[in-house]
Amino acid sequence: xxxxxxxxxxxxxxxxxxxxxxxxxxxxxxxxxxxxxxxxxxxxxxxxxxxxxxxxxxxxxxxxxxxxxxxxxxxxxxxxxxxxxxxxxxxxxxxxxxxxxxxxxxxxxxxxxxxxxxxxxxxxxxxxxxxxxxxxxxxxxxxxxxxxxxxxxxxxxxxxxxxxxxxxxxxxxxxxxxx
Amino acid sequence: xxxxxxxxxxxxxxxxxxxxxxxxxxxxxxxxxxxxxxxxxxxxxxxxxxxxxxxxxxxxxxxxxxxxxxxxxxxxxxxxxxxxxxxxxxxxxxxxxxxxxxxxxxxxxxxxxxxxxxxxxxxxxxxxxxxxxxxxxxxxxxxxxxxxxxx
Numbered sequence: 051x052x053x054x055x056x057x058x059x060x061x062x063x064x065x066x067x068x069x070x071x072x073x074x075x076x077x078x079x080x081x082x083x084x085x086x087x088x089x090x091x092x093x094x095x096x097x098x099x100x101x102x103x104x105x106x107x108x109x110x111x112x113x114x115x116x117x118x119x120x121x122x123x124x125x126x127x128x129x130x131x132x133x134x135x136x137x138x139x140x141x142x143x144x145x146x147x148x149x150x151x152x153x154x155x156x157x158x159x160x161x162x163x164x165x166x167x168x169x170x171x172x173x174x175x176x177x178x179x180x181x182x183x184x185x186x187x188x189x190x191x192x193x194x195x196x197x198x199x200x201x202x203x204x205x206x207x208x209x210x211x212x213x214x215x216x217x218x219x220x221x222x223x224x225x226x227x228x229x
Numbered sequence: 230x231x232x233x234x235x236x237x238x239x240x241x242x243x244x245x246x247x248x249x250x251x252x253x254x255x256x257x258x259x260x261x262x263x264x265x266x267x268x269x270x271x272x273x274x275x276x277x278x279x280x281x282x283x284x285x286x287x288x289x290x291x292x293x294x295x296x297x298x299x300x301x302x303x304x305x306x307x308x309x310x311x312x313x314x315x316x317x318x319x320x321x322x323x324x325x326x327x328x329x330x331x332x333x334x335x336x337x338x339x340x341x342x343x344x345x346x347x348x349x350x351x352x353x354x355x356x357x358x359x360x361x362x363x364x365x366x367x368x369x370x371x372x373x374x375x376x377x378x379x380x
Contacts, residue, residue, distance in 0.1 A: 115365035117343060117355070118264045118299035124342055127358055127365045134358045134365055136340035172340040 062108050062163070062181050069184045073102035086189060090182035090218060091165065093141055097182055097218045099211075104223050106166040111137075111177060125177050128164055135173040137164060143226055145203055170227060185213050192220060252332040258359075260326040260366060261309065264301035267366040269359065270311060272328050274371070277310040292319030293374055299354075311371050318375045331359055336368060 069087060088099035089108070109130065114137060116126040125139040165176040192209040196217075199207075208220045257272040279290060296304040304321040311318055336357045343355070357368040 113363050113365065115266065115358075115367075117367065118266055118301055120343055127340075127367075129360045129363055129365050132360065134337040134340075134360065136342055172342070174340070 061110070066108065066181060066184055070102055070105050070108060073105065084189070085186035088185045088187050088218075088220065089165070090185050090213065090215070091163070091178040092180045092182055093144070093146060093178060097213065097215050098140075098178075098221055099185060099187070099218045100165070100176075100221045100223055102184070104167055104169055106168040108181060109164050109166070111162045111164045114177075128175060130164070130166060130173070130175070133173050135164070135166060135175045137175045137177050138227065140176050140178055140226070144206060145200070167223065167227070169223075174227060176226075182215060185211075185218065187211055187220070195219065252334070254333045255330045256333055256336075257328060258331050258366075258368070259309070259328050260361060261322045262306075262324045262326060263295040263304055263320075263322040264299040265296075266299075266301075267326065267361070267364055268295075268322075268355075269331075269366050269368045270309065270371060271368075274311045274313050275309060276312045276317075277308075278325060279308040279310070281305065281307055290319040290321075292321050294321045295374075296321075296323065298374060313372060316372055316375065318371055320371060320374070329361060335359055339367075 066089065070089070073087060087102040089102055089105060090097050090099045092098075107130075111128070114126045114128055117124065120126065123138055123143045125137040125142075128135045128137050162177055162179050163181055165178060167174045167176060192211050194209055195204040195207045196210065206222055206226050208222045210217050210219050212218075258269040259272045259275050259278075260267060260269050262268070290308045290310070292308050292310075294304050296302050304323050306321065306323040307325060309320050309322055309325075311320070336359045338357055339355050354369045354371070354373045355367040356370050359366055359368060
């Protein structure tokens with residue numbers, strides 16, 4: 051339906067997919083000051099980042115199977131070309147409220163994306179609203195989370211860094227997955 | 230009108246002389262919906278599907294409403310009776326979808342975040358997941374529900 055099509059989030063830009071592919075293959079481009087490539091993504095209007103090396107792929111979210119009684123941090127299971135991926139709800143883990151979620155859903159006008167992760171025993175993915183860009187982050191420019199953030203939220207971050215879109219929270223993926 | 234039907238149990242089928250393209254042993258599953266979710270039971274364990282408009286001596290079966298058990302409203306569909314050795318039980322579900330054959334190796338153990346160490350009432354009844362087309366289904370162990378009822 052036309053309305054459904056209009057609600058679809060924009061496709062992941064080719065440049066982002068290619069960057070993920072390069073990171074997966076272990077290829078490294080010469081980077082000034084050994085900057086680390088991060089994928090920036092949005093939850094509502096806030097921007098977050100995780101290292102490309104921890105990403106297996108990015109795909110549009112379809113067919114999420116919610117699990118009755120699952121912990122709040124688990125959104126459900128997704129069939130990713132035959133592989134069953136446990137999808138984590140980044141919003142729930144980071145404590146973003148339902149009220150904000152609904153507001154943000156209207157604002158973002160999209161169904162979201164699944165970031166398939168690598169380096170964990172089970173196939174895991176992270177649900178996000180939309181993809182922002184690839185950012186080359188200088189490790190020296192990473193700062194601790196602002197002291198104004200609640201401690202329960204700050205534990206999920208390695209730090210923050212300033213990008214054009216604002217302050218980007220760099221996720222501690224291992225901590226996030228542990229819940 | 231009595232409207233009960235029995236699902237034939239195909240059970241697991243072993244194979245020999247497997248090749249690279251051999252899907253390996255398969256299991257027949259009864260797929261159904263409950264609690265807004267696609268679920269499955271081994272068809273070999275299903276002994277009867279009693280439709281919701283059926284009447285029988287003794288009234289409605291003494292079973293577990295699966296949607297209510299999982300905290301998702303009430304089921305309004307048929308009752309499914311299962312049996313494993315000397316154990317038996319009845320579950321009320323929303324709808325029978327189909328009986329399908331599924332390669333055992335296509336089933337994926339439930340991710341660790343959803344298994345026993347994180348289990349509460351609802352989670353521990355599932356032990357694996359599979360796919361039907363693009364859809365994910367959950368393979369459940371009905372005996373775990375009975376254990377909780379008895380325990």
